[in-house]
């Protein structure tokens with residue numbers, strides 16, 4: 001599916017019934033603390049241009065963006081009870097938010113495009129740095145530890161890019 005964001009396995013938990021709204025507000029508050037991009041995305045979510053929903057996603061997915069209904073789905077099986085899960089979710093929302101902004105700007109919609117993925121990974125890494133949690137972007141963590149070439153090779157393998 002277009003716009004999906006597969007990362008290392010999220011820690012499995014369960015969003016309690018009735019917890020979705022509060023969790024969404026917590027994620028929005030983290031976006032508010034970030035940078036101009038994350039604040040702009042938070043505004044688009046609050047205005048309903050793009051929506052944030054929780055859904056049980058396949059194992060290994062933290063979030064995905066569906067351009068048909070303009071919804072960013074966050075995996076409801078992530079552990080949100082601790083702040084780490086919230087910040088990880090926020091970083092994934094930033095990645096999908098880049099896909100959303102590219103899509104509304106008229107970029108390719110239905111195929112995974114290496115250039116668009118590169119933009120999304122750079123965006124999430126920048127956001128993670130800006131909120132003082134650089135390691136919460138898996139891409140950013142690999143790049144910091146092993147360098148850009150290794151990080152981009154990780155993306156290529158993950159997405160099956162040549």
Ligand SMILES: [Zn+2]
Nearest residue numbers: 003004005120
């Ligand atoms: Zn992506």
